Amino acid sequence: MTGQPTVGAVVIGRNEGDRLVRCLASATEQADRVVYVDSGSTDGSQQAAKAVGATCVELDQSQPFTAARARNAGFDILQKDPVPVQFVQFIDGDCELQPSWIEAARSFLAETPTAAVACGRRRERFPEASVYNRLIDQEWDTPVGQTRACGGDALMRSKALSAVGGFDPALIAGEEPELCVRLRAAGWSIWRLDEEMTLHDAALTRFAQWWNRNRRAGHAYGEGAAMHGSPPERHCVRETRSALAWGAVFPLLVVTGTLVTSWSLALLLVWPAQVLRLVSRGMDPTRALFITLGKIPEAQGVLGYWWDRFRGRRAKLIEYK
Incomplete structure (x- = not known):
């Protein structure tokens, strides 16, 4: 990684078990530094993160958890380094980075100075496990090129993220598209690359889970x-x-x-x-x-x-x- 823009990774999660272990392994292989932000896990997630050399941050449980708040906490740690990272890869703890993703996304951002975000193809690890997993995999098959928003997995330019104040920690859903609204208003662009980015393990097996996921999406739309x-x-x-x-x-x-x-x-x-x-x-x-x-x-x-x-x-x- 010498001579290339530095990349930090922010992993967020709660009780992800083996999925987190895979996530951390993929992040430590590709990023210069990894920060894991935990939201009240009871399954030893914190110890798993420390075992692979990641910096572990445990959120204050007296305040409501949100993914946005967790991502901001991880990003703040990276920014406190003597030499802050130039790019930051956000990834959820139930995902695994594909081997070539960081290199491809970093090169794109380095060559495209107006781009704030690069995201790629997120795929479901077990689409055959349930109809709901298969639907999620289809949902993420979106067009490549300049776009309006990204999801929870994306490589972002640290300078752009800092300039707009990071994620809105009060949002319980839809925090990534909302961030992208502010980034685009500030003159930055969002891109989806024709690259494999992450494998995701939704583990949706019940109708009630699917229902609540859609209810969550509706809340994000309304807000x-x-x-x-x-x-x-x-x-x-x-x-x-x-x-x-x-x-x-x-x-x-x-x-x-x-x-x-x-x-x-x-x-x-x-x-x-x-x-x-x-x-x-x-x-x-x-x-x-x-x-x-x-x-x-x-x-x-x-x-x-x-x-x-x-x-x-x-x-x-x-x-x-």
């Missing part, structure tokens, strides 16, 4: 639109409207209409029609079905955000594992 929904950004406005229309307004019309006339039950045919429309555009039938059904928990998440805001209450983490 994102509230923060940056005005023109020209219109952040998460389309997603919020879609969730509310398909997951709240339409079901309400069906229920209230049925109280007046049984013919209103025919409105239920609109849902399978929507599935067929998505399939006709080339989408996998199973994915089309779950995307349509997923609007209901998404709407629940949007409405939950606004209900908490109305009551002046801080939103609690929506966990699905």
